[in-house]
Amino acid sequence: MELKKAVGIKAADYIENGMVVGLGTGSTAYYFVEEVGRRMKEEGLDIVGVTTSIRTKEQAERLQIPLKSVDEVEYIDMTIDGADEISDDFHGIKGGGAAHLYEKIVANNSKKIIWIVDESKMVQKLGAFPLPIEVVKYGSQQLFKRFEEKGYQPSFRKNEDDTLYLTDEQNYIIDLHLGQIDYPIELEKELDKMTGVVEHGLFLNCVDTVLIGTSEEVIVKEVSR
Numbered sequence: 001m002e003l004k005k006a007v008g009i010k011a012a013d014y015i016e017n018g019m020v021v022g023l024g025t026g027s028t029a030y031y032f033v034e035e036v037g038r039r040m041k042e043e044g045l046d047i048v049g050v051t052t053s054i055r056t057k058e059q060a061e062r063l064q065i066p067l068k069s070v071d072e073v074e075y076i077d078m079t080i081d082g083a084d085e086i087s088d089d090f091h092g093i094k095g096g097g098a099a100h101l102y103e104k105i106v107a108n109n110s111k112k113i114i115w116i117v118d119e120s121k122m123v124q125k126l127g128a129f130p131l132p133i134e135v136v137k138y139g140s141q142q143l144f145k146r147f148e149e150k151g152y153q154p155s156f157r158k159n160e161d162d163t164l165y166l167t168d169e170q171n172y173i174i175d176l177h178l179g180q181i182d183y184p185i186e187l188e189k190e191l192d193k194m195t196g197v198v199e200h201g202l203f204l205n206c207v208d209t210v211l212i213g214t215s216e217e218v219i220v221k222e223v224s225r
């Protein structure tokens with residue numbers, strides 16, 4: 001079975017009746033959401049979902065998973081989501097699917113966060129994967145120049161027809177080609193301070209459990225903080 005599928009299905013074992021569950025975005029989370037839908041239909045699993053993108057909302061609606069918005073729940077019991085890179089010390093880059101703003105909002109309102117990845121996502125240090133930055137349109141060219149000056153090798157994310165990619169919130173994405181991020185906490189602070197940056201894809205010190213799909217098995221890593 002494909003690694004992403006195996007890990008997505010395994011992640012559904014963590015879901016219990018009555019939970020409010022954050023439903024992630026991406027090709028790995030897709031399999032998890034499909035499995036949740038199947039268990040609800042065939043095995044009587046009973047949960048409420050909070051989605052992290054329009055894409056996942058449409059998938060969950062198709063599967064008839066009851067949904068609430070993040071503003072309608074007291075808290076989210078558990079969020080299960082993919083990641084683009086996870087470092088040795090369990091920091092992550094997310095946003096390859098441009099959904100990191102909603103993903104971070106949902107994650108920040110979750111009691112427990114599980115990331116589901118195939119083994120190719122595990123790296124020593126973050127940064128080979130371009131770091132996605134969601135930016136408001138107004139002033140985005142200026143921000144782009146600031147990133148260039150800092151040597152961050154920015155590129156606007158584009159659609160296949162060369163138009164600028166728009167997020168679910170109708171913002172642009174600038175990807176930073178950093179190569180290696182030696183000081184993620186310092187970079188997070190710097191990006192948090194930049195006006196016009198809506199959200200960046202650094203997810204630091206937030207994951208509780210990582211499920212890693214390998215060709216032999218799904219490895220479970222519990223993260224202690």
Ligand SMILES: O=C(CO)[C@H](O)[C@H](O)COP(=O)(O)O
Binds near residue numbers: 027082095097098100
């Ligand atoms: O952050 C994300 C979307 O914004 C995804 O979780 C991340 O891109 C991983 O995706 P995939 O499972 O398709 O590799």
